Structures are given as structure tokens and as C-alpha cells.
Amino acid sequence: MITIENNEQCFVQLWLRLERTRQMFGMQYKRFCIRRVMQSWLGSEATDEMIWEVCQLAAVHEYEPVYGMDVLPAPTLHPRRSREFLRALVAVKLGIGMRGVDLKSLDEAYSIAFPSSTPLNINKKRREPP
Secondary structure (H helix, E strand, C coil), X not given: CCCCCCCHHXXXXXXHHHHHHHHHHHHCCCCCEHHHHHHHHHHHHXXXXXXXXXXXXXXXXXXXXXXXXXXXXXXXXXXXXHHXXXXXXXXXXXXXXXXXXXXXXXXXXXXXXXXXXXXXXXXXXXXXXX
């Protein structure tokens, strides 16, 4: 069981734990997916309804299956899916909604957890071309 909070320290721990879980599942020949990660982290608290809700919120694209069994990519290679999963998990666990999750802290935590990776800043404003 893990404690989940809406702050940068917790987000750093979640990013690191996600990578450790991916490595552990690889050694055990288990599927690295939302359902298995939640069952590993939350135990019996991860009910089918909770997993379904997290999957619905974490769906990055409309065409993705949302049953929780689709394989997550490695957080260091493709962080967008993992970011949306962690964001949805925090929102559901704390009952605050997706907009209540501190995205700036979540992105900063990624840079702290994986210092050699490109920093996340998906919601940055882009300049209009002249």
C-alpha cells in the first residue's frame, strides 16, 4: 500500500516506483499495464470500478482500449502515457478531479526522478509563427 498526495515529493516517489515496478514485472514476466500496477501498489483497494475509472481518465487517445490491460511503455522512453496514468491515479485516489492535480509539480518530479531525460512540459504555451 502506498500513500498518495498531491505534491512534488509524492510525485517523485510515484515516478521512481513506476520504473521499479516496470523492471520488477519484466523480471517476473508479468504484463506492465495499468491494472497490474494498481493491483501491485494498492492491493485489494484497487477494485474493478477504480481501475476502470483510472483507465477512463488516463486515456490519451480516443481509440485506445480502456480496460487496463494494454501495455504501458517505459516511463523514460514515452512519459506521456505514464504521466496521464499517474495524474488519473492521483485524481481518483484523492477524489479531486483531473484539473485538481498539480501538473507543474508532476512534470518537475519527472525531471527530478529521471535527470538525464528530456524534461516534461506538455502544457507549455507555444509562440505563434510569424
